[in-house]
Amino acid sequence: xxxxxxxxxxxxxxxxxxxxxxxxxxxxxxxxxxxxxxxxxxxxxxxxxxxxxxxxxxxxxxxxxxxxxxxxxxxxxxxxxxxxxxxxxxxxxxxxxxxxxxxxxxxxxxxxxxxxxxxxxxxxxxxxxxxxxxxxxxxxxxxxxxxxxxxxxxxxxxxxxxxxxxxxxxxxxxxxxxxxxxxxxxxxxxxxxxxxxxxxxxxxxxxxxxxxxxxxxxxxxxxxxxxxx
Numbered sequence: 001x002x003x004x005x006x007x008x009x010x011x012x013x014x015x016x017x018x019x020x021x022x023x024x025x026x027x028x029x030x031x032x033x034x035x036x037x038x039x040x041x042x043x044x045x046x047x048x049x050x051x052x053x054x055x056x057x058x059x060x061x062x063x064x065x066x067x068x069x070x071x072x073x074x075x076x077x078x079x080x081x082x083x084x085x086x087x088x089x090x091x092x093x094x095x096x097x098x099x100x101x102x103x104x105x106x107x108x109x110x111x112x113x114x115x116x117x118x119x120x121x122x123x124x125x126x127x128x129x130x131x132x133x134x135x136x137x138x139x140x141x142x143x144x145x146x147x148x149x150x151x152x153x154x155x156x157x158x159x160x161x162x163x164x165x166x167x168x169x170x171x172x173x174x175x176x177x178x179x180x181x182x183x184x185x186x187x188x189x190x191x192x193x194x195x196x197x198x199x200x201x202x203x204x205x206x207x208x209x210x211x212x213x214x215x216x217x218x219x220x221x222x223x224x225x226x227x228x229x
Contacts, residue, residue, distance in 0.1 A: 002048065010048040018129040020084050022137070024096055026129040031057060032080070070165030094164075097156040100138035101165040105150055106179030107135050113150065115142070119175050125151040135182070136161065158186055 002010040017033060019025035034054045037043035044051040068075055081088035105113035105122060109132075113122045124130060125143060130153055140152035161169055162183065171187070174180045 005047070013046075013048045014129070016047075018131070019089070020091065020129075020131045021089065021135075022130045023090065023128055023152045024140075024154040025089055027152075028092065034058075062123070082136075093154060093156055094155055094160055096138055098164045099163055100140070102169055103139050104156070104161060105137050105139060106177070106182070107133060107137075108178050113137065114177055114179060115150070116179060117175065119177060120148055122148040122150045124153055125149040127151065128153055130155060139212045142191075158183060162186065 013025075017026055017029040019029055025176070030049055031054065033046065033047070034049065039055070039058070041051045043049075044054060065075065067073075078088045078091055078143060081087075102117075103141075104116040106116065107113050113124065114120070115122060120142070122142070126149075130137070134155035136156050137150070137153045138156050139150035141150065143149040143151050162223055168185060169197075171180060174183070
């Protein structure tokens with residue numbers, strides 16, 4: 001929630017839950033905090049969170065868990081790990097990519113994003129918590145106002161998209177765009193043996209470390225700026 005007369009306080013409250021890789025993980029952090037606070041309605045009010053929405057999300061989770069148990073489906077989940085680039089959040093990002101692979105956008109050289117397949121030029125919604133330039137993102141909503149926006153976005157990797165939905169990302173049916181050329185290069189590296197699974201993981205981990213260092217530097221710069229003020 002972001003009341004017009006309390007926007008600054010609401011933004012500060014949101015910042016404490018913000019995840020650098022996007023909005024889905026930020027919402028997950030809110031849910032974790034809500035459960036840690038024992039589903040307290042006052043906690044929701046103090047942190048500008050919608051109590052009914054969180055209660056509904058918790059009910060949906062309980063129902064899904066019940067269905068999985070009824071049909072003897074394995075409940076598999078990694079232990080909670082606070083590290084932004086740890087395996088807990090990475091696994092969730094991969095799961096999100098598996099569910100939203102048809103709602104993907106690639107960042108072009110212009111800085112704007114181009115939605116996959118239908119080639120709509122879009123921008124990230126100003127409310128997004130994604131704090132760095134991400135080449136590939138999945139999104140929940142396409143919002144049309146005076147500009148085209150994608151809202152509720154999370155960073156994903158091209159490698160995941162190719163592994164999860166090779167049919168959808170068949171380049172023979174892909175429109176001509178920068179994203180297609182990026183995928184072509186990735187496929188060529190895989191075919192030539194230049195990017196084995198181990199090498200790909202090493203590359204991803206190094207990229208994650210680089211972004212984490214950049215994010216840490218940004219945090220320090222913001223803190224130094226506030227102290228100077």
